[in-house]
Amino acid sequence: MLGSASYLCHILVMATIFLLIPAGAEIFRAKDVLYGRIGTDITLMCNAANDRIIQWKVNGTLVALTNVTKVQHGNLVLLVANLPVEGNYSCYDKTGRLLHWIQLKLGHPPSKPLVHCKASNFYRISCSWKKNQEAAFPTSYIATYRAPSSKVLNCPTDLLNNICQIDNPQIFASLPYVINITAINPVGYRTTLLEIVAMEIVQPDPPANLTAEPVFGSPRRIKVQWDYPPSWGERFELKFILEYKLQQNHFWSRLETKMKAEIITDAIAAQLYVIRVKAKDSFDNGKWSDWSSEVLVMTSSETSTESIQTTVTTLMTDFVHTYSQPTEPTFSPTSILSTTGSDVLDRDIVVLISVTVSVGISIAVATFLLWIRRKRQESDKNGILTKKALPLC
Amino acid sequence: MQHLRGVLLMCSFLVQCQSASIAVPTLIKQTHDLSLLLQSQTSSLLRSYLQAMGRPFSDPDFSLPGMQLEGLPQASVPYLAWRRLGHQERLADNYRAYSLYGEFLQLVLDDLQALGLRPGPGTLWDQLAFAKVQTEGLRSNAGSLLGALRYPLPVVGDPLDPAAYGHADFERKVRGYLVCRGYRDWINRTVRDFQLLSYYFPA
Numbered sequence: 001m002l003g004s005a006s007y008l009c010h011i012l013v014m015a016t017i018f019l020l021i022p023a024g025a026e027i028f029r030a031k032d033v034l035y036g037r038i039g040t041d042i043t044l045m046c047n048a049a050n051d052r053i054i055q056w057k058v059n060g061t062l063v064a065l066t067n068v069t070k071v072q073h074g075n076l077v078l079l080v081a082n083l084p085v086e087g088n089y090s091c092y093d094k095t096g097r098l099l100h101w102i103q104l105k106l107g108h109p110p111s112k113p114l115v116h117c118k119a120s121n122f123y124r125i126s127c128s129w130k131k132n133q134e135a136a137f138p139t140s141y142i143a144t145y146r147a148p149s150s151k152v153l154n155c156p157t158d159l160l161n162n163i164c165q166i167d168n169p170q171i172f173a174s175l176p177y178v179i180n181i182t183a184i185n186p187v188g189y190r191t192t193l194l195e196i197v198a199m200e201i202v203q204p205d206p207p208a209n210l211t212a213e214p215v216f217g218s219p220r221r222i223k224v225q226w227d228y229p230p231s232w233g234e235r236f237e238l239k240f241i242l243e244y245k246l247q248q249n250h251f252w253s254r255l256e257t258k259m260k261a262e263i264i265t266d267a268i269a270a271q272l273y274v275i276r277v278k279a280k281d282s283f284d285n286g287k288w289s290d291w292s293s294e295v296l297v298m299t300s301s302e303t304s305t306e307s308i309q310t311t312v313t314t315l316m317t318d319f320v321h322t323y324s325q326p327t328e329p330t331f332s333p334t335s336i337l338s339t340t341g342s343d344v345l346d347r348d349i350v351v352l353i354s355v356t357v358s359v360g361i362s363i364a365v366a367t368f369l370l371w372i373r374r375k376r377q378e379s380d381k382n383g384i385l386t387k388k389a390l391p392l393c
Numbered sequence: 394m395q396h397l398r399g400v401l402l403m404c405s406f407l408v409q410c411q412s413a414s415i416a417v418p419t420l421i422k423q424t425h426d427l428s429l430l431l432q433s434q435t436s437s438l439l440r441s442y443l444q445a446m447g448r449p450f451s452d453p454d455f456s457l458p459g460m461q462l463e464g465l466p467q468a469s470v471p472y473l474a475w476r477r478l479g480h481q482e483r484l485a486d487n488y489r490a491y492s493l494y495g496e497f498l499q500l501v502l503d504d505l506q507a508l509g510l511r512p513g514p515g516t517l518w519d520q521l522a523f524a525k526v527q528t529e530g531l532r533s534n535a536g537s538l539l540g541a542l543r544y545p546l547p548v549v550g551d552p553l554d555p556a557a558y559g560h561a562d563f564e565r566k567v568r569g570y571l572v573c574r575g576y577r578d579w580i581n582r583t584v585r586d587f588q589l590l591s592y593y594f595p596a
Binding site for chain 1: 588
């Protein structure tokens with residue numbers, strides 16, 4: 001009894017093991033991933049002998065065979081694949097045994113990398129590119145460049161930051177550098193080529209440490225200072241453009257210089273000014289830097305003799321405005337007033353009237369005097385026999 | 394234009410005569426100014442040359458990457474190596490370069506005559522002849538500076554042998570292009586060489 005029971009047990013165990021092991025082996029095998037390009041024909045291989053009858057399932061359900069979905073020699077062929085056909089595919093033989101398991105992912109080749117090169121000085125060129133954001137597929141990049149000597153070199157790439165650096169570039173070369181950035185993903189690749197000439201793309205960083213101070217005692221002057229940007233080498237000279245304006249104005253005044261300091265001499269006293277500076281290689285190679293950050297400065301108020309004259313002028317102006325009448329002939333306001341503003345028109349009318357009236361009165365007075373003189377002359381003539389003529393002035 | 398050239402020729406001649414008595418800073422500044430003037434002309438010289446040679450030289454974007462003329466001095470240099478040159482080396486490089494460019498420019502002038510281009514005012518031949526005279530001035534100035542600073546004059550190899558160079562029309566044209574291009578690059582370099590030297594020897 002025991003012998004037959006244990007014998008049966010043995011057989012059962014063996015049978016189970018025999019049946020389960022192949023299936024178990026399938027379960028422990030690593031899953032295959034197949035990357036396919038959208039819009040192309042994709043063949044999923046079953047890795048089985050051709051004479052077997054194969055069944056395909058996607059995500060557990062039987063694959064519907066249509067004119068775009070066929071089984072050829074046991075392999076599943078998907079014509080003009082598009083996104084809905086993505087999924088986990090598995091193939092079985094006629095007994096239902098799992099033969100192979102594939103995950104199908106679909107996507108597009110990478111887009112053309114956008115490459116941008118810059119150089120803050122003459123001894124390092126940095127090229128960077130944007131990582132492909134929407135990529136469902138892992139995308140890697142190959143960066144190389146061809147030097148003017150025609151040698152092709154790998155960029156020392158900083159793959160995390162997508163930067164290719166060319167140190168110590170050739171200068172005075174006949175030919176440009178050509179940067180080659182190639183984006184690769186499992187379904188394709190795209191290349192961007194960029195030509196650069198070190199001397200032409202150089203763009204200094206903006207000038208550093210910009211400061212501006214009013215000059216005490218000279219309210220029309222501002223002292224401005226700045227430094228070379230730290231990224232620029234010492235021996236290539238920079239030239240600068242300094243711009244300044246009243247804070248409320250729109251238009252900038254401009255000064256060109258090769259020095260690191262300048263004095264503005266035509267500012268207006270007690271006003272707020274905005275100042276900025278930009279730099280370029282002094283031989284005009286490359287481009288102007290961006291503007292430095294702006295600096296605000298208030299010019300000093302008037303305390304010098306310059307300012308006393310201005311004060312007197314202001315006082316006289318006020319006086320004329322308050323007390324002048326249109327018939328008052330003795331003031332000539334134009335010689336005193338120097339302000340700008342909306343009362344120019346009024347003042348002109350006042351002046352015109354005053355002048356006209358003074359001239360009119362002068363003529364009237366002169367005529368009156370002449371009339372009196374004539375009258376006296378006549379009366380003298382009448383009395384010339386009886387009286388002695390008195391000389392009239 | 395002719396008048397200006399005459400003046401320049403006089404100047405460079407005078408400079409050569411008086412080189413012993415001219416101070417180093419002054420000579421450096423003069424050479425710098427001369428190179429700046431030449432720099433303003435080298436691009437148009439190259440363009441005139443390409444136009445005169447016809448197609449494919451006159452095609453836009455024509456270039457011969459990777460092609461070099463044996464023995465022609467190349468200006469191309471890595472930034473740091475250039476930056477670290479000592480005065481002697483810097484001047485010696487200029488001396489050697491312009492010694493050779495004088496000869497190569499003469500070769501191109503001979504080639505142009507063989508190609509049928511005649512001398513005449515305003516012609517390409519004239520522009521190249523002017524460039525050749527100026528290279529002699531640059532070479533002479535570099536030599537004077539080396540002497541004034543007590544450096545030995547570099548030894549320049551034997552003069553070019555015209556027979557060693559091919560006679561086919563196309564070969565001549567390619568040669569001329571490479572010489573004009575190399576001359577342009579060397580003048581660009583000389584401008585900066587002498588700007589650098591003027592920092593060390595301020596006038």
